[in-house]
């Protein structure tokens with residue numbers, strides 16, 4: 001259902017918070033930038049564990065956001081190249 005509110009369009013188009021509410025339904029408030037949760041459900045700025053080497057569980061950097069994203073880019077590129085018909 002379309003809600004009739006005065007919120008700006010950037011808010012209306014924002015990704016929705018997927019946290020489960022006490023009634024069992026997803027929260028559906030706009031998620032904060034770059035996160036999957038709204039400001040009430042852990043999406044607030046400064047929330048969460050430190051990134052990369054500042055995180056206490058850091059070992060060798062193989063699983064940092066950057067490293068994972070790099071592998072993903074490479075995989076996607078490889079997949080793209082494989083789909084090319086080189087016959």
Ligand SMILES: [Zn+2]
Nearest residue numbers: 017027038041
């Ligand atoms: Zn939420």
